[in-house]
């Protein structure tokens with residue numbers, strides 16, 4: 001089996017590590033200190049951390065200082081997401097030393113700016129394609145933002161290096177990933193895809209890993225780790241290739 005990258009998630013709301021259901025504000029379960037969670041994933045052998053500022057994504061403030069503290073404490077690669085929509089928020093995100101950022105809303109609302117930063121920053125920029133069905137959602141997944149495949153074609157033509165694909169209906173539910181969606185996105189682009197949302201078991205991770213030849217590069221895992229469905233060590237072993 002080809003190796004799948006694993007990105008344990010730390011989603012931050014109001015200073016706490018949380019998981020949401022379907023990404024809905026108000027559905028939080030709290031898991032304590034984001035720094036402790038991130039350090040725990042690093043100690044367990046993670047090569048990547050997926051770090052999300054949910055307040056910045058929802059427009060309910062931000063956790064910028066805390067996000068910078070967590071990213072700065074990591075020896076591993078960090079992917080940063082949530083509310084990165086203009087030069088100031090992008091500069092703050094990149095200044096944390098993160099390896100890459102995920103743009104979401106900006107790719108839907110300010111495509112010219114996104115084309116510009118893709119040209120400037122190359123593979124430090126990924127785009128999060130967060131969908132319900134095949135309709136993209138922005139502003140913390142609260143607003144419709146166009147067709148998945150039309151947007152993907154546009155971003156491909158602009159040289160976007162990578163996509164993080166989330167089925168919102170699965171996110172935070174432990175109901176398994178949407179493998180069909182991942183296959184369809186991989187068929188529509190030559191660029192690597194990171195799967196996000198719904199992982200519940202080691203078998204789910206093995207199923208995602210079976211799509212590495214199609215173009216899936218990694219998988220984000222949140223709720224399953226916090227709910228102790230398996231350990232990160234077990235997950236890394238399961239997808240080690």
Ligand SMILES: O=C(O)c1ccccc1NCC(=O)[C@H](O)[C@H](O)COP(=O)(O)O
Nearest residue numbers: 009023057082140171172197198222223
């Ligand atoms: O990433 C965002 O910008 C975001 C915005 C609004 C709501 C949720 C958002 N991200 C959630 C995640 O990235 C989760 O950590 C990830 O999908 C893990 O999901 P799961 O394994 O199902 O807990």
